[in-house]
Amino acid sequence: MIAVALAALTGGTGTITHLLETVLPGYAATTLTLVVLVAIGTFCLGVGSAWLVTMTRFPGVRLFEIALILPLAFPAYVLAYAYTFILDHPGVVQSTLRDVTGWGPRDYWFPEIRSLPGAALMLVLVLYPYVYLLARAAFLQQSSGAFLAARALGKTSWQAFWRVSLPMARPAIASGVLLAIMETIADFGTVAYFGVQTFATGIYTSWFSMADRAGAAQLALCLLSFALTLAVIERISRGKARYHQAGKHHAKMPPAQLKGARAVLAWVLCSVPVVLGFLLPVVILINMGLESEQDLFSRRYIGFLRNSVTLAGAAAMITVCAAVCIGFYLRLRPGRLASAAAYSARLGYAVPGGVIAVGLMVPFAAFDNALDAWMRATFDIRTGLLITGSIWLLVAAYMVRFLAAALGAYEGGLSTVQANIDAAARSLGQTPLGMLRRVHLPILTPSLLTALLIVFVDVMKELPATLIMRPFNYDTLAVQAYRLASDERLEGAAVPSLVIMLVGLLPVILICRQVGRKG
Template sequence: MTSLSDIRSFRFRSVDGPALMAGLIIAVPVFVTLIAGLVNGGGDAWSHIRDTLLVGYTGGTLGMLALTGIMILITAVPAAWLVTMYQFPGRGVFEWLLILPLAAPGYVLAYAYADLMGLMGPFQVAIRDVTGLSARDYWFPDMRNLPGLAFVLTCALYPYVYLTARAAFVSQSVCALEAARSLGASSFRRFWQVALPAARPAIAAGLALALMEAAADYGAAEYLGVPTLTFGIVRAWQSFGEPAAAARLALVLVAIVIGLILAERYTRGRAGSQQSSTRWRTVSRARLPLGAGLAASALCGLIFLVAFVLPVSRLVWLVMESRDSIAPIGRALFNTLILAGSGAALAFVLALVIALTVRQSGLVAGFARLMAST
């Protein structure tokens, strides 16, 4: 935090230049959105959106975030605990396989699952072929709604929480777990009352990051037809032709993101755990009995199957099915690689510059850290 004494004794140091530049690069689009949303009126389009659509957009976004957060937690945290604390068949493979869904964007998974679960998808076609029923005679999950969107975003984003939770479990106090075991605590009680409270700050940070990604998603929400703020922003800009109205909707989205950041910081607070000198000792994984080990393997395999194998396999199948009519993608692939490489390099440089100022005090360091958190 920047104090009043920092303001009074402010002196521009050589190390402040890169930090200031990094902070400004991040801050410019945020400030432009704030100014455009607050200064410009938005015209009749904004009045229409405010009176008829804003509640739906905001409610859809908040409902999506709540449902996605719950689904991410019940998916990622148990998986991280299992691969960290127990030895079971395939554990070493699942440890990295469960990260792979990060490579599949949410809108790609939305397209794949909408096709898989659709009326003419392989699952419903198989049901009708086997049973002889018509589409009206049975119920089947519909992906084009809020739960479907939350499911797709969970598949795409749960690795954020999985990675942070696994890192927290690996670096936890081994002595605390051993003490709990010596006092007769069951495996579930050691997880619920010892490991989970210690890992809560890391889990909250990963969840906040995943939910900020979910809040900014447009492709999946648009394709599945769920009204969210990002859907409204693009619609206000393209359909209504009112950038000012889109900026005002963006302000609501920025407020939600700031709320997620504040909630994460409040949850983290001064949380921590007292570690003993043995904290860096490798966690001793307990070997699960055959039945429990197979159940753990099945759980991890099911998560990987649903989040990655099924949608990616469907996409590969569709590509092979229509390979004769696919347009050349060489140029698009080249542009994608250039944009991805440039963006990753810029993000790395900005993150490195800001990370080097973490232990610095002063106005510039505080400004850079604040912008990085947004």
Template structure:
């Protein structure tokens, strides 16, 4: 075989089109897998438009106005909270010196470990009439009923804003702090030389430079807000997501649920456009090859302790209080550790999340390796399309997946009946395959982003050397790339596993009959006000969720020390093959 480099066996890295059988198979697999990922979205639109029932007038007159208004208000409230909390804590940790700053840099990520529905039911238990806070108020002041005093109602739209805001702020914290770290020390020094104080430096220089990154963080938080179903149901807030769930299961109207889901798609598309617009402007240029320590402010006395309070408050509200409640309630039900139902739910969770994570890694490797072999606008576009599922709420995916999977189930059953004389029933839905499909589509973006980034850090010279030695594209993947990318693959697998384990909306809608996971066990117990029954499975989810947070915190701390110090970092690092 003669390549474009002019001699037999030379590397094919970067060629425009596949030529070997294996490369053609890789190309076919890329298109096929991308089609599977985006199929649920098309299925929703087809169901909504092609419905024979004229449900739109009823939805427009009864359900949609209130659901849209509530969803919009919730997103605005959550957006404001995550912006204020995320940006303020990121600025303090990055640019100021005060007691405990290094510890806060790590601890501010802890709310990432707790799903919103667990925080929600924890605060319902904490702040409800029978909870410890109101009980303490009645005991101290001698009040007899709730009419004797005023206490904010947690089961409300405001309560949902408060809880979700203090759980989702780490999205903004991470993106804002990363932007503050890479801002030019020279620009900040010049601003200080011209007389800019701390507040003016933040407001006039740092914040405008960080605005694109902050927009991305807020958008990601709002996507999670739109996806939530557990928290809003606990608080009695009828968002679009809750309306899809209620219309499908409680009213047995799948068509109506699909039509509401199309309205949610509009919200998703708007958020995706905002996220893309913000990311498009994330371009920073360092004019020197040396990162100097950023100018920082030492906060002493009351200012230092005020910074401590500002940074500690979101950690206490978003993690410490709910975690203490879970520990307290779980300690009362230690005997539940020996309940078969808990172990069955844990087993279901582990195998579903494990299979989904493995499938996500396999698909991500296929898409990313195709892009590495044949970099082009087409392969880049396919990777972005395959990552769209993360922006689509689980309720939308569930509606879009049920229609084609149920049709395929019926086809398999009819074929088996014609060939063997018996039907298979709901084989794909009843076995959990549809749920695994939803997990893969929903969280493929996480594994694909990491693996594609891992490929980007491996020099093309390795591919060229391997192909020159006669290895095929698949041989190069197995012998060269996989060993080098083992840490990246392990990290991507763990993140995908934890996210699948915590996913609630798709699990509620697509799980087989009499099939429970840890997430659905928590939701069902909290829905019937049995908070002690929910504590132990919720604590299991939190403990597993802390693992990727620790990994993220370690990476974050390493980056922080590297950027804050005077360590010289070269502009580029040349990678050459080992001799």
């Protein structure tokens, strides 16, 4: 963050003035519009589906409890490739429409998928599970007392939901919507492919197309400020509001049995996001992959897969180790310093990958250039780009971006380890590191494996930081899919996209098992 701010402030006012006069207002308006559309869409889909599967019973409800999570396996840009393939002008939908009606290209109107609403739809379909998971957990924890009291006072079911159940679930819902918003402003692949000019695409364009490092840093600072402002506003708006269960008796809400037209309507409402967000894209991608000339087992694709797995594996190991260090330090020495370290570690998730890339590339490129100049002047040796030309700076960017996810998984497991276990270990002569190695880590193995898996899959899907920071000729599956899609070779892009989706299913399956146990 410091590097981004310094690079932006030392870049001169000429660049930012030019940006203010040309593209900056458009970037801000487009990004804000996209955020609003995604927030509304994820709220409606996530909360509505969570309420239906939690508080009602209709045919297939148990299946929908799990199926509604499945779209989380897709990166939004993969969904964009699939829907463009069938909905664009040469796609099967419009081609069939023209064949059936005999219309020409200018005889009818069809919604443009490569647009701002199209990008918002792709993001909503893959991000609503964040809201669904947190809202469902909140509804499951609610007692029936307040809801039944509202009904006894003459409120309808809808009024009781709107005025009682929804406000009680507000913190969880707000957290889910905020996660979706953070992912939206960090997204690059979808908006870049659809030609939507946001801050994320502006950073990439300034860095590569215009070779304007100062402009990229200034845009990155704007995006960073926007992301952190959203987080602060949500925290301030919540204030000191807390929910306390009245009384000692906690009775779960009895689910309402839906019949007839209401059951059909509930089934349709839950089916739409599953079909559009998972089943249909899978069918499209498989069909595209079979028609492509890409060989997943060729030496070239094995190289893409090896690069992706190497980056994801290294980043997962280092990130989880960092999370263990921070989480264990917070438990061992609770205080302001430890709390500040944990809070700073969580900030990375609010920072888009493009911003992190700029914040790391600027100082380390300066260091590499200074070292190379000194070595040439002193020893007549060229060192080149020692840090910025390696994968380790990219791994560091992944660690900054996804440390919050690993830390959350580790702390969730650590909360089940009682303090008396620590006291018993210390009384038996264990040092802090011995206690970590011989007590905590064996107990927390499931949580650590979950954290490893989450970070591994997130790195496999990550695109903007990889595009900016990857070494020369070091492409991943995500980069290959983006490159082929940018060249309008959508059938070819389906092959790496399918692999990314299949890897993304691993944590989704893990989440589904946990949801199944809670249900």
